[in-house]
Amino acid sequence: MKKSIFFLICLFTVMAHSQEIKPIPQISVTGEGKVKIAPDQVLILATVETKGTNAKDVKKQNDQQMEAVLKLVKSMDLAPTDYKTKRVSLNPQYDYEKKKSSYNATQTVEILLKDLSKYDELMEGLVDKGINRIDNVTFQSSKLAQFQSEARKLAMKEAKIKAEDYVSVLGQKVGAAITIADNSQTYYPQPVYAMRAMKTESMNDAAPRETMAAGEIEITANVSVSFKLD
Template identity: 75%
Template sequence: MKKTLLILSVLFISLSNAQEIKQVPQISVNGEGKVKVVPDQATITVTVETKGNNAKDVKKQNDQQMEAVLKLIKKMNLNPADYKTQRVSLNPQYDYEKKKSNYNATQTIEILLRDLSKYDELMDGVVSQGINRIDNVVFQSSKLAEYQSEARKLAMKEAKLKATDYVSVLGQKIGRAMTISDNSQSYYPQPVYARMKSMEMSDAGAPRETLAAGEITITANVSVSFILE
């Protein structure tokens, strides 16, 4: 009986201590940091699409056009690691009215353009060599990790400022951080969907400039719990 009472006493003390630990005064806030930067590179996704009623001929035409596109890209001295074939397909399309099959062949290539001054030259070149579908253009920064770090620091500063503002009204101060949660979503640059354009020329005979990259925003979000002093 005495042993049972001793065990119950120890459990009661342990539970009391646990409750005291849980009752540490604290404040939880969110913080957001944003960094706006001018992009210095772009990922371009383009496709050669050919159609016809003979599968072999359609695929052959598609291969020839893509070969010309790749030759142009190599001529522009892009790093071989910066472009790759993304998708290849050859699909039958049955025409129920004419009761026969046609074929649709596509090859998609993704290009990382590290020098945006070559954008118009590249786009006009690939279109002239057989690209007939521009799927999307995504502007991004080569210093993404650096800007993400800056955004995280700004988010922490905002969280600390918020907490300080709230507790100052109560005559209290914030202490050390108890928990920090990163709520940032993976960074996905906003794609710019481009229409197929003809190779327009200016009055002087030079290609027109069609790129307006603007700015991209890199965002970080955190949740922080501070002890109250």
Template identity: 75%
Template sequence: MKKVLLLLSVLFLTISYGQEVKQIPQINVNGEGKVKVIPDQATIAVTVETKGNNAKDVKKQNDQKIEAVLKFIKKMNLAPADFKTQRVALNPQYDYEKKKHNYNATQTIEILLRDLSKYDELMEGLVDEGINRINTVIFQSSKLAQYQTEARKLAMKEAKLKAEDYVSVLGQKVGRAMTISDNSQTFYPQPVYSAMKTMERSDADAPRETLALGEINITANVSVSFILE
């Protein structure tokens, strides 16, 4: 009985390997969807940095400046959820020439500014209150999810259009999608706010303009495999 079962198993495997694997005709294409948007908000990271010989004094001075900065931010009527302490550090630094330790205290605040018309007022006030390092200013859209959805749909439409272009000369048609891969990466330009300086104006009361917002691109990239009919 065992010999019979073994013989049947070998016969089945031989038949299986002898059969040709049926290939499914398909086409692989990439698609990109891009939506251009004028940013309406910004995430700003700023730092107070203080240096000195005494760790306690350096930390105290830094805390006092941060306290003034936070009071100013609150006066700007920003929601409490829109600003937070991102990083606090106190580090010793050895001066090899003088052969002694100095100390460097830093505190970083991250601010979400939802009204860009307040940008100049906010940045100038932060510097006046003690901010001496502006890390990043990232412009973005409050409707990011909506624009990402639009970009994805455009990417899929472009992928299908590409596939149809390729197979149109072959007398074939594009069928259903076999696989879809999302290759999107979110990217925002990060301009560094240079300095609180603008060209002198004859009218001192004229509004200041230090921003050139331009547009940001919300982009989606996909790879799609379509069956050919």
């Protein structure tokens, strides 16, 4: 009996206390910030692929071509940390119609080129030395974190301006932020493929060429903010 009376007293106390709590006047808005920048580096994923009927010969040919590729990369004064082997494979293949086996060897190298003026020279050299597959070319910025921070600040400023616009006709003022939620999606650089990567017989080697259009990188930040109203 005593326990029941104690429980009822606690219940009435909580109910009385909850009735005294008043909701905080607030406004919830969203904000978006965008920053457009020119890329200053490019990430290249390139592959040497060789085929044949003898696994040892196919692998040897593949290794020789990749060795020539890596020598080219080193000759362009790239830092050792700016290139690395990404994938290596040697797979048997069987032709059921001809009833013959063959082998396919691949090696993929990832190259970070921080001097875009060397792009054409590097791409032509890669093909000359044995690269026969350009998997993708992705333009990036070395100052990505800095520009992401700028985009977030712009998003917060837009959210506050929105809130001030809404309450300006009500005679109220926007106070401190109560909650802030980052709704931004993770930024992934989009691959941009070169217009020409391989030489053709009709191409005039003496003529100046432009084989890429780096364009701009757009970084977007989105936030949801609840402000207290004074």
